[in-house]
Amino acid sequence: MTFSRLAAIMRKETRQAVRDPSTLMISGLLPIMLIFLFGYAVSFDPRELSIGVVVEQPTSETESFVASLRNTRYFGIEVAIDRQVFASRMAAGKLDAIIVLPQDFSATALRGEAAPIQVLVDGGDPNTAGLVGSYVEMLVLNWLEQEWLDRGQPPLAPLVSIEPRTWFNAEVSSRNYLVPGSLAIILTIIGALLTALVVAREWERGTMEALLATPVGPLELLLGKLIPYFVLGLGSFMLSVLVTVGFFDVPFRGSFLALALAASLFMLCSLGQGLLISTLTRNQLVAAQVAVMLAFLPAFYFSNFVFELDSMPPALQLFSYVIPARFLVSTLQTQFLAGNVWAVLLPDLAGLAIFGIVIFAVCALFTRTRLD
């Protein structure tokens, strides 16, 4: 290996990358688009839920109950006397839940007996269903407590009181973990997709053949292609981190050094995947499809980024250990929200390093300066 040949390939790749609008789109525009997508469009925070309240016999008690529902910012409330109206609207997906206050609601409640409230939830979306159920339960308890106070009666002393506090993500905003997680997806795309594409392009245009017929060695070719894209990938990673912290106000509590180290290791894994894909196919279209199938989709599903690994079957959880994005997402979420937690960071870095070494060993095995 000589440095001048390596430098020649690197210079060529850099020039091509700078001149090719599609490279700049993938490395500059796409990351920003994704961050904005996960920052604005995708959210797992409860939105305003539409609730229909059926008050079969209006009294001052039902009125104060409905008022307490209206007071929360989570609910959009409609009131009716008959449940039939709401039943058909729930079937049409316009209502998330129906709360029925029966005729004898006031009487029963004030007798101190358990007042029956029927809560009908649209189970079509299990997450929302669960959410509505627990919200309503909490609101009923609050209302009861308030009612007792208003009437000058001491509330029933609760046996235990729960005072929850959320650590790490105090606002419980899904943006705070989605946006850092999306950085892993961005690096996957740049590393795997871009590399697979640029190598396939050389095959398609017939330049690879001309290159291979020179005294260039496999290592020079490999490194000369990778280094520029490694730098490019880290550059767009930095840009993404800047937007995440600067624009979306996602807290950053870790160290940039640890972050850069994890990103670099992950970038190697991703570039290696791209190179491996390019040994499978010499066609740009197929390369792009394979990159999506083998790199992007697994990173999306098995990285704990959107879909929780803990709720997956054990076999799939085990499988997630061969997806490098899994290690990066956990490091990213820890770095942004918790800080330098070495118990998370070290195993993740080790995982990435092992993956990187294995994939480059496989690449080196496959890279030849021949066509067959």
Added chain:
Amino acid sequence: MSKLVTIDGLTKRFHNQNRSALQNVTTQIESGRIVGLVGPDGAGKTTLLRLIAGLLRADDGRIEVGGLDPVANARQVRKRIAYMPQRFGLYEDLSVGENLILYADLRGVVGSARKETFERLLEFTGLGSFTDRLAGALSGGMKQKLGLACALVATPELLLLDEPSVGVDPISRRELWRMVGQLTEEGITVVWATAYLDEAEQCETVLVLSEGELIFDGRPTDLTAGVDGRVYLVEGIKGDRRQVLNRARQHEAVLDGTIQASDVRLLLMETAQVPSLDSLTGGAGARLRRIPPRFEDAFIDLIGGGFRAESPFARNSERSHGATIVVEARGLTRMFGSFTAASEISFDVRRGEVFGLIGPNGAGKSTTFKMLCGLLKPTSGEARIAGVDLRTAASQARARLGYMAQKFSLYGDLSTLQNLRFFARVYGLTGAKQRLTIERMIDSFALADKLDENSSQLPLGFKQRLSLACATMHEPDVLFLDEPTSGVDPRTRREFWAHINTMVTNGVTVIVTTHFLDEAEYCDRAALIYRGGMVALGPPSELKARAISPELPSPTFEDAFIALIEQIEAGRAR
């Protein structure tokens, strides 16, 4: 002379093909020579070059370059050779200078040596004033020269050129030959792969490949000497020269026949008597003249003759001939941004005529062609097919034309029959009419043997017949052929043209584009397209006659083309 490359029993198979790409090839290449590697597409030329460059590993046999195995000693061998692949291996998004610098870096040409080399190469190729231009923005001929310059940065012992002249304009092609000739004087050995058989005549030795086998190894003159005295021209034909050809092909003494402008060229059997003119019915004024053989005659002789059967397509429905104008082009102009791809092109094509649009790649013939068949809207001007304006009634006009694309454009995963059925449905043929049409096509093009085979697996000649069947199923008045036979072996080419000739005899009008200047000879009239404009129009014999000079008593079509362009350039300079 010393042997630079030794090849012994070389065999190469690719796993997805049933035939070997190269079968038991044995030869030697002497240094300081220019060696032509000649054969049609798929003959194994590129495979052989790649094996010499160590880019492929042989399955069997031995290959040595300067005493070294090109795979085991890849780096040493690659330092001594240079290889220019098809499409020249240039980075189109790098400039001329950057391309040169890349290859100089890779070959370790630095410092003052680099400066000298670049100066010499830029002067040699005439690219000196274009060093900042992106390679993608160069013309075909300039790309070819840059590709050569990149291959020559570190003066190699052996230069491998894979079809360097395909699709390039004839002037650039001639310049390239001159440049390569100069290189051999400097002691560089050149292997020049080509599908143009006429290029073989310019080489000192030729290796002729056919279907992976080396069928001739020696001087081209030795090969043509074998057919000397057996090549005749039927001149002064009064009637239809296509009929004369058709009859001649079935004559027992004739090994091969082709149309050559207004005459018919015949290659006779080795022991045969010269056939009587009466048996050819060439008309009263016809005469036979013995002419010097060309390499293609010898090639055909080597592979056992051309296409000699009668085209089965002869039974197609008859159309009336006449002076009716079928295709009209009026001032066709097409701009792409500020670039004029075709400018003010006007001509008429009459019923039953074979009309050629001839010119190098990038000259504008494809653009003109696409405007004629309604695939591209002209910026100005108009095109009419059978009186129908393509701008206002494109689909109506399209129903009357058949189109056969340059590359095999049938569905490779469908069988022959499924392709026929699909196209029948596309043309709106259903029920009994569809069945009858498909039966007629199977019968006419002799497709019955391979109805259930996937079309991608068919032999080339078969694929072409099937393509033609699919393009003509709806009995179009006009048939458009886009580069139908470039790179195709001469025998398949003859068969294809036999079908076309029969269709023309039946009154179909044919418009053909080609960068194979030879193919112009098959046309009744040809338009020469050069740099977006039509530079000449007329029967090929007339166009060739314009180039006749004392030094060049019987010019080829390429000579005619070059002479014409030189006249135009001289006119511009004045």
